Amino acid sequence: MRAQPNLRDILFTLNGSIIPVIVGRLAVIGFVCLVAVLAARLHPGIFARISAIPFTLIGIALSVFMSFRNSTCYARWWEGRQLWGQVIVACRGLARASAGLDPTARRSLLTSACAFAAGLSARLRRRDEHAALARWLPDEDMADRPNPTDRVLQLAGARLAELNLSGQMGEIRWSVLEGHLAQLSAAQAACERIASTPVPFAYSLLLHRTALIFCLLLPFALAGSLGWWTLLPVLLVAYTFFGLDALSHQLEDPFGQALNALPLDAFCQTIEREMQDALAG
Secondary structure, X not given: OOOOOOHHHHHHOOOOOOHHHHHHHHHHHHHHXXXXXXXXXXXOOOOOOOOOHHHHHHHHHHHHHHXXXXXXXXXXHHHHHHXXXXXXXXXXXXXHHOOOOOHHHHHHHHHHHHHHHHHHHHHHOOXXXXXHHHOOOOOOOOOOXXXXXXXXXXXXXXXXHHHHHOOOOOHHHHHHHHHHHHHHHHHHHHHHHHHHOXXXXXXXXXXXXXXHHHHHHHHHHHHHHHHHHHHHHHHHHHHHHHHHXXXXXXXXXXXXXXXXXXXXXXXXXXXXXXXXXXXXX
């Protein structure tokens, strides 16, 4: 668990913060604030007929809709984390249930588990899937396969079936190992569903536009009464809305490479380390 941030961390920490992503938009809003304040000082009363009450109502509604989108995107991120937890558990199950098998067959099975994790990570991040698999299965030709990562499970299942038919493995052990492969296949399918089904663009675009227009117009409602203090509430509101919007965008793709995406490389390294330890053990 991370330590609770202190006051210094809250005020000055940028690593892990969303500020670098939205600093451009904050600068634009700050410039608009300056324009509004200068206009109010040069022409007193120019914004007198603009009331802040409508902005209060719109801000409340916008907060509710943005919170709903943030919750939806976080649910996608959390489901992705659970699915990769399922992958790790299934790989550990393969290592445990395969103890006592022929060493060559066991090495092939656990190597396939490492290949599957590497291939799935590359597939979800749109990297070179074939290169990721070739690191673990250099003798397998996956060039013409539409789903090379799933092909790894097919080959592993076929080898287990051969061991079962030849009498080198009992029915119960074969059923248990096949069950773990089925868990890996189900996790892959669910991850692909998340990766290929983003939050509807029209919904996200509506919130983007509404938040931007709200933050651009808010300074003109406050400049006449607050003067230079307008910068403080407007930038705070803009930081909140733009920050939640940017964070939701990162969480929407839990398998991407944004700062707040899931650490797929670390998950793969965990699987590789544990599979190699099982083989050495």
